[in-house]
Amino acid sequence: MSRARPVKHFSLHRIGETELRVIADVEDGVLHLIDIQIQVLQKFSNDVRWQRDGNAARTITLFILRNLESLVQHLAAQAALPSMGWGRARPILNVYDLAHPTASNIFVNQEGMERAGYWNDEPALSALLAHELAHPLAECETTHALRNLTLILHPRFAANLFRPDANAARVREWKRTLEQQVRELFDKLCLYGPREVLANALVLELRFTDALLHLDVENVRRAAASIVIRPALQEQLQAQVETERVLTHRAAAALLALGDMQSHLDFALETAAFYRQGKLAEAKMLERAFQVDVLAHVDPEVRAVYPALCDQLAQLPQNLTRAQTALQVKQLAGILDRALRAKGIGMECQVV
Numbered sequence: 339m340s341r342a343r344p345v346k347h348f349s350l351h352r353i354g355e356t357e358l359r360v361i362a363d364v365e366d367g368v369l370h371l372i373d374i375q376i377q378v379l380q381k382f383s384n385d386v387r388w389q390r391d392g393n394a395a396r397t398i399t400l401f402i403l404r405n406l407e408s409l410v411q412h413l414a415a416q417a418a419l420p421s422m423g424w425g426r427a428r429p430i431l432n433v434y435d436l437a438h439p440t441a442s443n444i445f446v447n448q449e450g451m452e453r454a455g456y457w458n459d460e461p462a463l464s465a466l467l468a469h470e471l472a473h474p475l476a477e478c479e480t481t482h483a484l485r486n487l488t489l490i491l492h493p494r495f496a497a498n499l500f501r502p503d504a505n506a507a508r509v510r511e512w513k514r515t516l517e518q519q520v521r522e523l524f525d526k527l528c529l530y531g532p533r534e535v536l537a538n539a540l541v542l543e544l545r546f547t548d549a550l551l552h553l554d555v556e557n558v559r560r561a562a563a564s565i566v567i568r569p570a571l572q573e574q575l576q577a578q579v580e581t582e583r584v585l586t587h588r589a590a591a592a593l594l595a596l597g598d599m600q601s602h603l604d605f606a607l608e609t610a611a612f613y614r615q616g617k618l619a620e621a622k623m624l625e626r627a628f629q630v631d632v633l634a635h636v637d638p639e640v641r642a643v644y645p646a647l648c649d650q651l652a653q654l655p656q657n658l659t660r661a662q663t664a665l666q667v668k669q670l671a672g673i674l675d676r677a678l679r680a681k682g683i684g685m686e687c688q689v690v
């Protein structure tokens with residue numbers, strides 16, 4: 339059964355040398371979003387890097403969709419899905435071909451935007467659109483190297499994460515689940531994280547500082563609101579291990595730490611960009627709010643990851659060779675490994 343939705347809006351716009359094509363399967367809020375995209379593009383089109391790519395005029399195709407179901411299905415069918423950073427929940431993403439970086443396809447997920455609270459937030463939308471447009475401009479030797487690297491992880495779980503009398507099949511199942519979570523965390527922060535920092539740094543360089551700051555302040559506020567339920571989650575996990583009789587309480591603590599790392603450490607990708615661009619007052623303001631409202635509520639091992647991650651990402655050079663980039667990835671992985679090792683999940687990590 340076809341789940342395709344009819345096109346409700348199609349329009350063409352020209353901003354300097356850039357052509358903006360808009361295709362939408364929703365109506366509400368579309369004109370407003372186009373206005374914001376045009377304002378963002380006006381700032382980009384004044385930048386020399388935007389104009390630099392030879393004779394090729396830039397083409398931006400903006401898809402404003404109720405959700406990304408069809409897109410995700412289509413890409414999954416073509417096996418074109420990278421392992422991380424994708425999925426139905428993503429509020430926005432840019433798909434572009436490195437061979438033709440002057441053409442971007444930006445997909446806006448209206449449901450995802452509404453869920454994240456961005457849909458009616460003009461500066462947040464402006465920052466998000468600028469971030470996606472910045473990705474192809476932020477491509478450099480280091481991002482090219484990152485695209486060709488793979489992290490191979492061999493987690494080793496401490497024996498005391500599992501009850502000695504646990505069912506062996508259930509233990510194997512849990513190990514697979516933990517391994518999957520660890521892999522996603524490492525890919526997100528070590529392989530994709532540096533690319534996000536470079537895109538964010540460019541957003542700041544192109545004078546979207548207020549918009550990005552606003553988005554990040556809101557993100558801290560949301561993280562702080564979610565951390566309120568952490569003690570309940572902790573109790574629930576402890577109760578679950580009692581009932582299931584497979585994991586120990588130590589494993590429940592490891593699961594909680596993994597969850598905290600997944601949910602909160604990518605904030606380092608935001609602050610690192612502010613540090614990188616020498617916007618110290620803004621970086622410190624954001625960092626302080628994040629430390630007081632979010633990090634103070636997680637385990638010390640997880641808390642210690644943030645400054646190390648942020649420091650290294652803020653200083654990441656853009657012109658690294660493949661071997662140098664692999665070394666950086668390995669160091670980032672080492673920072674995460676220290677926290678997880680303290681929780682009973684040791685890691686042998688290779689970058690190839």
Ligand SMILES: [Zn+2]
Nearest residue numbers: 469473534537
């Ligand atoms: Zn991004």
